Amino acid sequence: MKLNARTVLLTGASGGIGQALAREFAQRGAHLLLSARNVDKLATLGNELRALGIDVSVLSADLSSADGAERLAHAALSGGTPDLVVHCAGSMSFGCLETIPTEEITQLWQTNVIAPSLLTRALLPALRKQGHGRLVFVGSIFGSLAFPMYATYSATKFALRGFAEALRRELDGSGIGVTYVAPRYTRTPMNDGAPARIAQALSMQQDEPAMVARRIADAIERDRRDLFFGFGERIFVKLNAWFPWLVDRGLRAQTRRMRELEPATAGLPQ
Ligand SMILES: NC(=O)c1ccc[n+]([C@@H]2O[C@H](COP(=O)([O-])OP(=O)(O)OC[C@H]3O[C@@H](n4cnc5c(N)ncnc54)[C@H](OP(=O)(O)O)[C@@H]3O)[C@@H](O)[C@H]2O)c1
Numbered sequence: 001m002k003l004n005a006r007t008v009l010l011t012g013a014s015g016g017i018g019q020a021l022a023r024e025f026a027q028r029g030a031h032l033l034l035s036a037r038n039v040d041k042l043a044t045l046g047n048e049l050r051a052l053g054i055d056v057s058v059l060s061a062d063l064s065s066a067d068g069a070e071r072l073a074h075a076a077l078s079g080g081t082p083d084l085v086v087h088c089a090g091s092m093s094f095g096c097l098e099t100i101p102t103e104e105i106t107q108l109w110q111t112n113v114i115a116p117s118l119l120t121r122a123l124l125p126a127l128r129k130q131g132h133g134r135l136v137f138v139g140s141i142f143g144s145l146a147f148p149m150y151a152t153y154s155a156t157k158f159a160l161r162g163f164a165e166a167l168r169r170e171l172d173g174s175g176i177g178v179t180y181v182a183p184r185y186t187r188t189p190m191n192d193g194a195p196a197r198i199a200q201a202l203s204m205q206q207d208e209p210a211m212v213a214r215r216i217a218d219a220i221e222r223d224r225r226d227l228f229f230g231f232g233e234r235i236f237v238k239l240n241a242w243f244p245w246l247v248d249r250g251l252r253a254q255t256r257r258m259r260e261l262e263p264a265t266a267g268l269p270q
Contacts, residue, residue, distance in 0.1 A: 001084065001134050001177070002221055004029035009082040011063065011072070011119070012089030014041035016188020017138065020213035021088060022049065028217060031055040033076055036089065037062050063089050063115035064107055073122030081126040084220065086136040087116040092153045092190050095262060105152050112156035117163060124176075132175040136220060137164040141184045141229065144237040145247070148255040149262070157182075168225060179219055181227040183212050194262050201261055202254055205230060 008025050012018040014036035022034055026049045034042050034056060042058040049056045057079065061072035076082060091111050093104050120135060127133040142150055143157030161180055168178035185191065185199050186207045199206060207229060219227040228234050240247045 001132075001223060002028075003084070003217060005031070006083040007031045007033065007080065008084045008086060009033040009035065009059075009076045009123075010086045010088060011035045011061070011116075012087075012138070013045065014038040015088070016190065016209045017183065017186060017212055018088045019045055020209035021086060021216060024210070024213040024217045026052060026054040026056075028221075030084075033057050033059055033079070033082060035059040035061045035072055035076075063111050063119075065110070066114065066118060069115045069118035070122050073119055077123070077126050081130045081133070082123070083130075083132065084134045084136065085120070085123060085127075086138070086216075087119065088138045089115065090138065090190075092150070092195070094149055094153070094195050096149060096259070097151050100152060108152050108156050109159075112153075113159045113163065116160065120167065127176050128174055130175075134177045134179060134220060134223070135164075135167065136179045136181065136216070137161075138216075139164070139180055139182045141182045141233045141237070143182055144228070145233070145240050148251060149258050177223055177225075179224055179226060181216050181219060182229060183207065184230045184233050186212050198258050198261050202257060205232070 003025055008030045010018060010021060010025070010032065013022050013034035018036065022032055022045055025032060032049065032054060034046060036042055037060065039058060039060045046056040046058050059072060059075045062068045089111060091108055093100055093108055116137060137160055139160045140157040142154040143161040146154040146158065164178050164180040171178060184207060185204045186209055188209055191199065212229065215227060215229070228237065236247065
């Protein structure tokens with residue numbers, strides 16, 4: 001689907017990857033419905049893009065509750081049916097599982113899995129009636145390669161990948177395509193603090209949001225079913241599917257190092 005003159009509903013538009021996606025879609029001539037909780041950030045971004053002649057609307061939405069997703073669908077549909085829906089909103093949690101509060105675990109499942117499911121369900125009747133469209137789910141490489149200290153986050157991204165795959169098959173023949181994208185570590189506010197320190201210490205490959213956004217937009221314009229970032233990461237995903245015990249061993253030293261580097265978990269028994 002070429003992005004020019006298409007209407008795009010983008011969640012997570014105030015974040016690092018979301019803002020970069022909004023700019024990339026704008027450059028390609030799309031009309032934008034930008035959504036997140038932080039309306040000040042969205043307003044600033046909206047003004048920047050309107051100055052370039054882009055048609056932009058801002059839709060405030062809190063996806064941490066079930067009715068947030070449904071309200072967003074209602075608001076988006078009041079101006080017509082979008083051609084493209086990009087589910088980019090997400091939150092992350094890092095640390096040994098014993099240190100993660102209950103609310104954080106439930107909030108991650110709500111934002112990363114339940115919200116995109118409910119938003120998609122609410123939009124589908126209009127998309128089916130329209131007879132075309134594309135749903136894009138921003139997952140993670142951790143949605144195929146579960147990572148220690150990111151157990152809940154990994155689990156939500158595994159779930160999102162499964163949801164996208166099932167939906168692609170369910171919507172076959174409807175004119176509505178599904179793309180799952182799996183970025184690796186990207187320099188955004190999501191990684192502020194311990195994850196950034198750890199990525200630095202472990203010499204992880206780090207991507208810039210603008211590059212990630214460009215490749216996601218290319219994948220959309222080529223109607224790709226999925227996009228996984230990083231050659232090494234893709235190999236690891238295959239290796240993990242066939243020989244998970246090898247990956248268990250490979251990650252042992254990294255897990256020890258992460259525990260040493262993260263003060264909140266360093267004192268826990270092995
Ligand atoms: N950065 C990485 O290394 C990386 C790697 C792989 C995948 N990803 C995925 O890429 C996506 C974007 O992440 P990012 O790196 O751009 O992170 P980010 O800068 O922290 O942005 C997260 C976005 O999600 C929105 N969001 C979070 N909770 C929300 C809620 N309850 N309701 C509505 N919106 C909410 C935030 O908006 P408000 O706070 O304004 O609501 C923000 O726009 C996420 O799905 C993430 O899992 C990121």
